[in-house]
Amino acid sequence: MIQLEKRPTPSKFWTWTTPVLAVALTMIAGGLMFALLGKNPFLAIKTIFYDPILGEFAFYYRGQLLVKAGPLILIAVGLAMGFKAGIWNIGAEGQYIMGAIVGAGVGLAFYPSDSPLILPAMILAGAIGGLLWAMIPAILKVKFSTNEILVSLLLVYVAEQIQAAMALGLLRNPDATGFPGSRNLAQWDASANLELIAGTGMHLGVVAALIAVIFAYILLSRHLMGFHIQLAGQSPKAARFGGVNPTRLVIFCMAISGALAGLAGLFEVTGPAGQISINFNSGYGFTAIIVAFLGRLHPIGILLAGLLMALTYIGGEAAQATLGIPAAAIQAFQGMLLFFLLGVDVLSNYRIRFLRKGVA
Amino acid sequence: MTDLLTIQGLTKAYPGVVANDDVSFAIAPGEIHALLGENGAGKSTLVKMIYGLVKPDAGAMHLHGQPFTPPEPRAARAAGVAMVFQHFSLFEALSVAENVGLGMESPPPMNQLSREIREVSHAYGLPLDPRRLVGDLSAGERQRVEIVRCLLQDPKLLIMDEPTSVLTPQEVEILFATLNKLKSEGTSILYISHKLEEIRALCDGATILRRGKVVGSCDPRQQSAAELAELMVGEALHVPDRAASEPGEVVLQVAGLTSEHVSTFGTRLQNVGFEVHAGEVLGIGGVAGNGQDELLSALSGETRGARETVRLRGDPVGHLGPNARRDRGMLSAPEERLGHAAAPDMSLTENGVLSGWQREKLTSGGFVRWGAARAFAEKIIEGFDVRTPGTHVAARALSGGNLQKFVIGREILQRPDVLVVNQPTWGVDAAAAAAIRQALLDLAAQGAAVIVISQDLDELMEVSDRFAALNAGHLSAPRPARGLTIEQIGLMLGGAHDMDVAHTEDAEQIKDMYQNPKSGEPRP
Numbered sequence: 001m002i003q004l005e006k007r008p009t010p011s012k013f014w015t016w017t018t019p020v021l022a023v024a025l026t027m028i029a030g031g032l033m034f035a036l037l038g039k040n041p042f043l044a045i046k047t048i049f050y051d052p053i054l055g056e057f058a059f060y061y062r063g064q065l066l067v068k069a070g071p072l073i074l075i076a077v078g079l080a081m082g083f084k085a086g087i088w089n090i091g092a093e094g095q096y097i098m099g100a101i102v103g104a105g106v107g108l109a110f111y112p113s114d115s116p117l118i119l120p121a122m123i124l125a126g127a128i129g130g131l132l133w134a135m136i137p138a139i140l141k142v143k144f145s146t147n148e149i150l151v152s153l154l155l156v157y158v159a160e161q162i163q164a165a166m167a168l169g170l171l172r173n174p175d176a177t178g179f180p181g182s183r184n185l186a187q188w189d190a191s192a193n194l195e196l197i198a199g200t201g202m203h204l205g206v207v208a209a210l211i212a213v214i215f216a217y218i219l220l221s222r223h224l225m226g227f228h229i230q231l232a233g234q235s236p237k238a239a240r241f242g243g244v245n246p247t248r249l250v251i252f253c254m255a256i257s258g259a260l261a262g263l264a265g266l267f268e269v270t271g272p273a274g275q276i277s278i279n280f281n282s283g284y285g286f287t288a289i290i291v292a293f294l295g296r297l298h299p300i301g302i303l304l305a306g307l308l309m310a311l312t313y314i315g316g317e318a319a320q321a322t323l324g325i326p327a328a329a330i331q332a333f334q335g336m337l338l339f340f341l342l343g344v345d346v347l348s349n350y351r352i353r354f355l356r357k358g359v360a
Numbered sequence: 361m362t363d364l365l366t367i368q369g370l371t372k373a374y375p376g377v378v379a380n381d382d383v384s385f386a387i388a389p390g391e392i393h394a395l396l397g398e399n400g401a402g403k404s405t406l407v408k409m410i411y412g413l414v415k416p417d418a419g420a421m422h423l424h425g426q427p428f429t430p431p432e433p434r435a436a437r438a439a440g441v442a443m444v445f446q447h448f449s450l451f452e453a454l455s456v457a458e459n460v461g462l463g464m465e466s467p468p469p470m471n472q473l474s475r476e477i478r479e480v481s482h483a484y485g486l487p488l489d490p491r492r493l494v495g496d497l498s499a500g501e502r503q504r505v506e507i508v509r510c511l512l513q514d515p516k517l518l519i520m521d522e523p524t525s526v527l528t529p530q531e532v533e534i535l536f537a538t539l540n541k542l543k544s545e546g547t548s549i550l551y552i553s554h555k556l557e558e559i560r561a562l563c564d565g566a567t568i569l570r571r572g573k574v575v576g577s578c579d580p581r582q583q584s585a586a587e588l589a590e591l592m593v594g595e596a597l598h599v600p601d602r603a604a605s606e607p608g609e610v611v612l613q614v615a616g617l618t619s620e621h622v623s624t625f626g627t628r629l630q631n632v633g634f635e636v637h638a639g640e641v642l643g644i645g646g647v648a649g650n651g652q653d654e655l656l657s658a659l660s661g662e663t664r665g666a667r668e669t670v671r672l673r674g675d676p677v678g679h680l681g682p683n684a685r686r687d688r689g690m691l692s693a694p695e696e697r698l699g700h701a702a703a704p705d706m707s708l709t710e711n712g713v714l715s716g717w718q719r720e721k722l723t724s725g726g727f728v729r730w731g732a733a734r735a736f737a738e739k740i741i742e743g744f745d746v747r748t749p750g751t752h753v754a755a756r757a758l759s760g761g762n763l764q765k766f767v768i769g770r771e772i773l774q775r776p777d778v779l780v781v782n783q784p785t786w787g788v789d790a791a792a793a794a795a796i797r798q799a800l801l802d803l804a805a806q807g808a809a810v811i812v813i814s815q816d817l818d819e820l821m822e823v824s825d826r827f828a829a830l831n832a833g834h835l836s837a838p839r840p841a842r843g844l845t846i847e848q849i850g851l852m853l854g855g856a857h858d859m860d861v862a863h864t865e866d867a868e869q870i871k872d873m874y875q876n877p878k879s880g881e882p883r884p
Contacts, residue, residue, distance in 0.1 A: 222727050222728060222730075223726055223727050223728065224713075224717065224723050224726050224727070224728055225726065227710065227713060227728055230706075231703055231706070231710075231714065234703050234704070234705050234706065235699050235700075235703040235704060235705075235706075237696070237699055237700045238699060238700055238701070238702060238703040238714060239703075240662050240682075241660065241662060241682060241692075241694060241700055241701065241714070241715065242682070242714045242715055243661070243681055243682040243683030243684075243686070243715075245681070
């Protein structure tokens with residue numbers, strides 16, 4: 001019989017070892033799955049994890065890595081603050097869309113100006129757009145105790161409808177002879193969020209993600225607000241005793257996560273995506289939830305997790321293209337990663353003891 | 361007539377505490393037997409052993425003269441022992457019949473079960489509609505579901521744990537009628553309570569537990585409530601011999617405090633009022649669940665009320681939150697150490713910051729000064745003899761006594777003007793308890809006003825200058841602890857009415873304002 005015994009103090013060793021163990025287990029289980037599909041498991045794992053960084057065509061993939069990881073990290077860092085406090089913003093995807101729409105709208109209002117202030121104004125507007133969208137579930141929660149999980153999630157679908165309406169209506173490119181979608185913001189000098197160092201994929205959004213990681217790290221480890229966030233998440237009663245104001249905490253965490261998701265959307269629409277189209281959003285807001293947990297809600301962990309997640313995306317695409325592995329199998333592979341991570345998580349709080357049968 | 365259940369020498373020890381020590385008693389068929397004792401006396405452990413939830417370390421039980429050692433509740437149920445717990449285990453989204461069916465080994469078809477529920481519940485005066493959703497039922501009706509679930513098993517012995525704590529007086533009457541009917545049919549009932557009047561009204565015999573030991577058995581109908589209280593509290597209770605110190609100025613005034621309950625099973629405070637002087641310890645006794653948590657919460661600032669209900673040195677603070685009150689020198693330590701007074705998974709350093717950051721200046725510009733925070737935690741550990749490898753240890757890794765010393769020390773080291781503690785030595789070993797009491801006395805000697813809420817009367821008599829009792833949300837008028845007799849204490853705990861706090865006009869007015877917040881300022 002196997003028995004789990006609660007550790008008196010969470011194990012530092014396992015807290016940092018479990019993600020590595022989870023990746024290893026994912027490789028084994030995923031390899032088995034690929035083998036059952038009749039593919040060479042070693043080649044598949046190599047294609048996913050090794051080729052995009054060090055393989056023959058890595059020069060192409062490497063740039064993609066930061067482009068994909070940037071928004072994931074930016075959104076996940078914001079979400080992690082709320083998750084740590086027990087505030088579950090599941091609607092980052094919607095805030096990401098609204099940030100992009102509001103930011104793009106502000107920029108396009110000045111088209112075709114070439115003022116250097118346009119991109120900064122768009123960045124600000126993007127953050128505010130995401131923030132305001134996140135305020136809807138926040139205020140409903142504070143005033144009427146609604147469940148922020150449901151409200152924020154359902155607002156994603158509202159945001160998607162607004163996005164489609166914008167792409168077909170208000171923001172549609174008047175010069176595009178009826179095609180849906182806004183003007184291409186990446187091709188307009190005043191709004192283009194260009195690659196800062198050629199070939200790296202490093203754009204302003206990636207820089208913002210790195211800054212967010214540093215700020216979040218300092219906030220959580222050094223600032224009283226960060227302390228209160230963790231206190232409220234771990235022990236709500238103790239937080240009330242400690243004088244933490246739950247209303248302020250909800251507003252703060254939802255505002256931060258909304259603003260960062262909005263920023264991610266804005267950087268995406270002015271850079272890699274280029275325009276508001278019917279299907280501009282690509283699921284970053286949802287994947288960032290996985291990234292946040294994969295990184296154990298720790299800013300540095302999220303940085304690494306975002307890169308790892310981006311790698312499985314890019315590697316997955318490469319595996320689809322070169323080995324013909326079905327897309328569903330790649331998604332299952334990514335799911336395994338989260339599954340194993342949460343599964344082995346138990347080791348940091350519990351010790352496993354093997355007991356002989358019959359001994360109670 | 362042979363006894364239905366006999367218990368001989370039952371002993372159960374947990375690390376650090378002997379919950380039951382050589383407990384023996386017997387229940388006759390058709391007897392309603394009371395198990396009486398204060399919280400922590402070992403009542404719950406005892407019935408858990410009878411119901412097969414806990415294994416005794418030593419001793420024997422016999423049911424119908426046969427050895428009886430149920431390894432699990434299922435075996436106990438099969439032998440004819442049923443139990444109604446204090447906190448219900450029902451699914452709100454399911455119907456009454458579905459809930460009952462879920463608790464049975466092999467439930468009959470739903471139609472038949474519904475019919476049985478209707479028949480049994482009507483037969484015992486507890487009418488239930490089996491189709492209703494449990495979520496729509498009142499607490500009393502939910503209890504009926506639990507009782508009917510037991511009755512369908514045709515039990516020989518029914519254990520009821522504090523059944524009246526969630527009932528209205530009318531529901532209590534109905535319950536008692538049902539229990540008497542069961543008794544007349546030969547079912548034995550083991551009735552756990554600390555409500556003396558109920559036991560006197562209902563029970564044929566009583567076994568009184570104190571600190572895990574049987575301290576007496578009696579016929580409760582032949583005893584007065586005061587006599588029962590004396591048995592429950594113990595004759596060893598030493599009469600206070602603390603010289604009443606010269607009372608200082610009034611530091612804290614509470615008047616017209618009427619609060620909502622903190623938890624589902626909590627009790628509302630009813631127009632509570634008292635004053636505490638500098639250098640004085642006010643002891644507040646009473647059995648748990650009579651408003652202790654609500655009182656602490658109202659004093660700590662976790663529950664806010666009308667401005668004038670709490671005054672610190674004359675300044676109204678009733679509307680302020682915990683931090684604002686701390687800022688003014690009013691500190692508290694809640695009963696629940698892990699999860700309320702301290703965050704279980706956080707280190708001692710972090711737990712020091714939890715309530716100490718303001719007064720100990722552990723932050724600058726919003727940033728926590730972790731070095732200073734560590735030094736503060738070290739100061740607590742050193743000053744209050746907290747046994748721990750260091751400040752990095754998680755609070756949950758500390759023993760109850762050590763963590764309690766840390767929590768009390770954290771508040772005392774912040775030099776409070778008023779300190780409110782709830783159950784300061786609950787589950788704490790004797791040495792640590794003595795140290796905590798001494799620290800509280802020292803604090804009062806330095807001029808602070810200290811309020812100790814506790815169920816341990818020995819403790820209260822040891823530390824209190826004045827004593828008051830909470831009963832069903834009412835606080836009796838505080839009396840000098842010196843010279844109180846056990847009988848008087850028993851009466852205060854039982855909520856005898858002549859000892860209720862006088863409803864002064866002032867208090868009435870504030871209560872009025874509290875209940876109608878829109879009426880604004882107090883009447884001139």
